[in-house]
Amino acid sequence: MYKHVLAGYPALLKANEFTERQLNKIRRALDSELQGSPYKDQITIVTVGSYGRGEASESSDLDLYILFNSDRDAEDVISSELSSIKRVLDSIVPNETGSTGTFGANVCIRFSDIQNNIGGKNDTNADITRRLLFLLEGTWLYGNKRFRSYRQDLLARYIKPSGSDGKLARFLLNDIIRYYRTIATDFEHKVSDQNKEWGLRQAKLRFSRKILYFSGILAVAETADLPQQQTLEKISDWFDYQGLERIYEAAPGLQQTRKVMELYEHFLAQISDPEIRQTLERLEKEERDNCPPYCELREKGVELSSVLTEWLKEQYPAEHQIHQALLF
Template sequence: MYKRVLTDYPALLEASEYTKQQLNKIRSALSSELQDSPHKEQITIVTVGSYGRGEASESSDLDLYILFNSDRDAEDVIADELIRIKRVLDGLVPNETGSTGTFGANVCVRFADIQSNIGGKDDTNADITRRLLFLLEGTWLYGKERFRSYRLDLLARYIKPNGSDGKLARFLLNDIIRYYRTIATDFEHKVSDQKQEWGLRQVKLRFSRKILYFSGIVAVAETADLPQQQTLEKINDWFDYQGLERIYQAAPALKETRQVLELYEHFLAQISDRKIRQNLEQLNKEDRASCQPYCELREKGVELSNVLTGWLKEQYSPEHQIHQALLF
């Protein structure tokens, strides 16, 4: 049903089809490249960002990291595999990944590193980012069954079988909220202290990051009244959907759902236009008032916030646990 709905939104449909085709190529190439590796059952490759959201285009980079299931350092065990993985990915997606070090074909972590210390002093910014994006928009490039198993194990850290039935998954919700606020705080640090580009990053904060956050809220809210074990299983199912589809599947008949899709369609069409994208990439904060595409997208971003607020009120009764949980 959702795929049919996308026919009304050409930019979303084009991005979805492009992503699907590219993911098929990448998955096939990695499967072939690693088929003879003695360590292939220990390797899982995760992608997030535009490829995880189903919104990739020719200008997209590939945000990814590798989960290596071993107590030994990946560089000591699978050095050859890492070279081959990078060669495959560079050939299919030549655009450079961001320079933060959180993602890339050379980034190998153990699953335990993102699963443990949640909320503790050793829960680093990189771990929070990898963990929450894994859940909210992640998909697999290599190791499909391991990816799904890891996701269920990760969710089980948040949702305990001995927890109270019929209660929100508050631990998970709180980490989603914390991560979204971290994104907003990081944005100011990156553009003010690190002098990274401002315009396009700002627009993405108003659209794709907002949908990332809101769709996580939806997954938690939709499982509020279930027994704990069912909550775990159903939230895992909800995370099979990409962010926009999660919102659609929760409330396909709401007029606000169509409005969300329309606003996001406009955003995606704008940043897919090469000239507009270049203008946004080069835009400084001081010059924002003179950039017509930015001003228009800023207003659309405000509208999106209003529509999502209305969506939440229409979808969930005033007595629903989600409303209070978002405040306290």
């Protein structure tokens, strides 16, 4: 149904179809490359970012990390497999992954690294990012069954069967809120202290990061009145959808849903245009008011915030738990 809806949004449809083709190609190649490995059942490869959201293009990099189910160091056990994985991925998606070290074919961690210490002193920025993106926009490149099992295990850390029925998954909601605020703070650090490019990052913050956050709130809100065990199962189902798709599936009839998709279509079309994308990539903060593409996206981003606010009010009555939970 959603794929048919995308027919009315050419930029979204093009990105969705490109992503699907690329993911299928990557999955087949990795399956072939790793089929002879004695450790193949201990390896899971996760992708997030534009490939996780179904918005990839020729200019996209591949944000990923590898989960290795072993107490032994991956470099000591599967070094040849890691080299093979990198070779395969580089041959299909040659664009270099960002330099933060959070993602990349060389990032191999244990699942316990993102599952444990949630909110504790050892819960690093990298762990928060990998954990929340795993849930909010992650999909698998290798090891589909393990990916889904890990997701259930991770959600079970947030949603306890012994918890009160008919209550919001507040632990999960609080971590989603915390992560979104971390994104905003991290943005300022990257552009101010690390001199990272500003314009394109700012546009993404106004659109894709906003949808990431809002669609996470939605998943929690849609399961508010269920028994805890059912909440656990249903939230996992909601995370099967990509962020924008999640908004559509929750309220296909709302006029605000249509407006959200129109605004996001415009954003994606703009940043998919090579000339506009290069303009945004080169844009300095001090020159923003002299850049028409940026000014237009800024206005559309403000409009998106207003539409999403209205969406929340229309979809959930005033007495719904989500409204108070977002404040307190």
